[in-house]
Amino acid sequence: LPSSQDLNADRAALLSLRSAVGGRTFRWDIRQTSPCNWAGVKCENNQVTALRLPGVSLTGKIPEGIFGNLTRLRTLSLRLNALTGSLPLDLSSCSDLRHLFLQGNRFSGEIPEGLFSLSNLVRLNLAENSFTGEISSGFTNLTRLKTLYLEDNNLSGSIPDLDLPLVQFNVSNNSLNGSIPKNLQRFKSDSFLQTSLCGKPLKICPNEETVPSQPTSGGNRTPPSVEATKEEKKKNKLSGGAIAGIVIGCVVGFALIVLILMVLCRKKGNERSRAVDISTIKQQETDISGDKPAGEAAENGNRYSVTAAAAAAMTGNTKSGEANGPVAKKLVFFGNATKVFDLEDLLRASAEVLGKGTFGTAYKAVLDAVTVVAVKRLKDVMMPDKEFREKIELVGAMDHENLVPLRAYYFSRDEKLLVYDFMSMGSLSALLHGNRGAGRTPLNWDVRSRIALGAARGLDYLHSQGTSTSHGNIKSSNILLTKSHDAKVSDFGLSQLVGASSTTTPNRATGYRAPEVTDPKRVSQKGDVYSYGVVLLELITGKAPSNSVMNEEGVDLARWVKSVVRDEWRREVFDSELLSLATEDEEMMAEMVQLGLECTSQHPDKRPEMAEVVRKIENLRRSGPDQVDEAD
Numbered sequence: 001l002p003s004s005q006d007l008n009a010d011r012a013a014l015l016s017l018r019s020a021v022g023g024r025t026f027r028w029d030i031r032q033t034s035p036c037n038w039a040g041v042k043c044e045n046n047q048v049t050a051l052r053l054p055g056v057s058l059t060g061k062i063p064e065g066i067f068g069n070l071t072r073l074r075t076l077s078l079r080l081n082a083l084t085g086s087l088p089l090d091l092s093s094c095s096d097l098r099h100l101f102l103q104g105n106r107f108s109g110e111i112p113e114g115l116f117s118l119s120n121l122v123r124l125n126l127a128e129n130s131f132t133g134e135i136s137s138g139f140t141n142l143t144r145l146k147t148l149y150l151e152d153n154n155l156s157g158s159i160p161d162l163d164l165p166l167v168q169f170n171v172s173n174n175s176l177n178g179s180i181p182k183n184l185q186r187f188k189s190d191s192f193l194q195t196s197l198c199g200k201p202l203k204i205c206p207n208e209e210t211v212p213s214q215p216t217s218g219g220n221r222t223p224p225s226v227e228a229t230k231e232e233k234k235k236n237k238l239s240g241g242a243i244a245g246i247v248i249g250c251v252v253g254f255a256l257i258v259l260i261l262m263v264l265c266r267k268k269g270n271e272r273s274r275a276v277d278i279s280t281i282k283q284q285e286t287d288i289s290g291d292k293p294a295g296e297a298a299e300n301g302n303r304y305s306v307t308a309a310a311a312a313a314m315t316g317n318t319k320s321g322e323a324n325g326p327v328a329k330k331l332v333f334f335g336n337a338t339k340v341f342d343l344e345d346l347l348r349a350s351a352e353v354l355g356k357g358t359f360g361t362a363y364k365a366v367l368d369a370v371t372v373v374a375v376k377r378l379k380d381v382m383m384p385d386k387e388f389r390e391k392i393e394l395v396g397a398m399d400h401e402n403l404v405p406l407r408a409y410y411f412s413r414d415e416k417l418l419v420y421d422f423m424s425m426g427s428l429s430a431l432l433h434g435n436r437g438a439g440r441t442p443l444n445w446d447v448r449s450r451i452a453l454g455a456a457r458g459l460d461y462l463h464s465q466g467t468s469t470s471h472g473n474i475k476s477s478n479i480l481l482t483k484s485h486d487a488k489v490s491d492f493g494l495s496q497l498v499g500a501s502s503t504t505t506p507n508r509a510t511g512y513r514a515p516e517v518t519d520p521k522r523v524s525q526k527g528d529v530y531s532y533g534v535v536l537l538e539l540i541t542g543k544a545p546s547n548s549v550m551n552e553e554g555v556d557l558a559r560w561v562k563s564v565v566r567d568e569w570r571r572e573v574f575d576s577e578l579l580s581l582a583t584e585d586e587e588m589m590a591e592m593v594q595l596g597l598e599c600t601s602q603h604p605d606k607r608p609e610m611a612e613v614v615r616k617i618e619n620l621r622r623s624g625p626d627q628v629d630e631a632d
């Protein structure tokens with residue numbers, strides 16, 4: 001049975017680690033004789049079984065002699081630090097080790113052979129380091145390994161055929177070459193990006209290509225070896241498959257062309273019937289009761305009459321509408337929206353004010369039992385119709401599962417309407433800050449981190465459209481949610497629309513605005529990253545950047561979090577609701593805070609790209625304790 005002497009040895013080992021790589025970053029009360037209450041340390045039966053110190057700025061080389069004393073470790077997580085040098089050889093003494101997370105450091109040298117004696121390893125993540133050398137066939141000893149992440153290192157040579165129960169595997173961004181071995185061909189190409197590897201799932205290896213499928217006539221070839229003959233056979237099979245593929249491709253292609261032509265013909269017909277002449281609308285305008293501008297009528301009550309909506313939508317002010325003499329315009333749909341409706345349907349719909357935003361007022365319109373849309377009535381758009389149309393067409397062309405799709409738009413000189421899918425769960429802002437009292441369903445880490453990931457993916461997609469494409473108004477009320485809590489970014493492209501000619505300031509949300517942003521109409525991608533970082537901190541702290549005490553004190557959310565993390569125990573920053581749910585997620589929450597702080601760095605160059613943010617959150621969710629089954 002383990003004695004208190006063992007615990008003393010463990011304690012001494014932890015203290016050695018602290019003095020070697022920790023410096024100030026360890027917040028351990030070393031007066032305590034037992035290390036079991038130290039942050040990141042977990043004990044069982046008087047022995048340290050887990051050490052988790054992710055993202056706490058550990059630096060330097062881990063000396064030998066530490067892990068030789070922590071032999072009962074089952075989980076070791078030192079990810080996202082700045083550790084250097086080669087891995088300590090005595091890591092091989094931790095024969096119980098199941099989960100080893102060392103990604104995101106600066107470890108170098110070869111992956112030590114001793115690691116392959118850790119036959120209980122289930123998850124191994126050495127990604128984002130500077131490991132060199134080949135991927136040893138010693139990995140085949142790790143017969144329980146389910147996760148092997150080696151991406152973003154300097155590994156070279158070919159990959160051995162790892163016949164392991166792997167479910168997660170990645171070797172991207174290494175100097176690997178040769179063909180992908182049979183047992184790893186089941187993984188998608190994402191697992192092998194930026195390498196010189198070839199073969200399934202990547203493109204066929206050159207040596208396979210050069211083996212002729214038919215013997216060349218009169219060629220001076222040496223007799224084929226057994227291997228070559230095998231290759232040849234394989235090649236022959238492939239050619240057969242390829243031919244079948246081509247034939248099927250041709251048939252499908254032809255069918256598609258016919259289909260597209262048919263759809264186009266029908267669409268033309270439909271569009272003709274869908275185009276609503278403004279005279280119809282003007283006719284409706286005359287039906288509006290009362291002298292009040294219809295927009296005002298609409299916004300005074302929550303529910304308002306259909307005709308009021310019509311007027312609000314079409315003219316804003318019935319008096320000015322006529323004078324301006326609007327040109328005949330129609331509701332223009334994007335993409336291949338199957339359920340289309342026309343402007344009349346929209347005007348007839350029962351509507352409800354959702355709220356007033358920077359760009360105008362948003363309404364919920366219920367067209368029928370299944371069709372519910374959000375209509376945004378833009379204000380202050382003074383740009384010429386042609387320019388507006390060009391810009392909105394670009395917005396409508398954006399297509400990503402984490403963006404709120406813009407379905408249609410209407411424009412006339414006086415009125416611009418945008419029609420979006422209605423997101424029934426409302427905004428992240430409402431979810432986080434609304435109904436904090438009894439009856440609220442607490443938001444757990446999984447939901448919060450999923451929302452963070454979805455929003456990051458949506459924003460990353462926007463940024464990938466071009467270096468000058470940004471959102472310009474990222475905040476929690478612009479992150480909308482589906483029933484299953486999938487996040488969708490809304491309002492993209494609007495700051496440019498309004499910004500091009502408006503003299504008003506479209507961004508009220510100063511709490512989200514990056515310090516370098518002087519003109520809220522011109523927010524760079526790095527400006528978006530800052531705003532996204534504030535949303536991340538908002539997600540974890542549960543504090544709204546706009547109306548908290550911090551603001552009264554003149555401190556923004558990012559600065560507040562930074563000061564608390566520095567001066568006090570970091571748990572102070574977490575939303576109490578999160579802490580009450582599960583403390584085992586704490587280290588991931590701490591990493592998320594760290595990421596939020598990186599995104600909100602004062603200097604734009606220090607902020608990560610959104611693609612990197614996405615990757616980090618994916619890793620975080622993938623290798624967090626909630627994904628780690630100790631019984632593996």
Ligand SMILES: Nc1ncnc2c1ncn2[C@@H]1O[C@H](COP(=O)(O)OP(=O)(O)OP(=O)(O)O)[C@@H](O)[C@H]1O
Nearest residue numbers: 354355356357358359362374420421422423427477
């Ligand atoms: N597609 C939608 N589905 C459901 N609710 C929506 C939709 N679009 C907007 N809303 C909600 O309507 C309200 C007003 O939205 P709007 O975008 O006009 O303003 P905002 O987000 O508060 O500010 P800003 O205009 O600066 O983005 C917000 O509460 C928003 O969450």
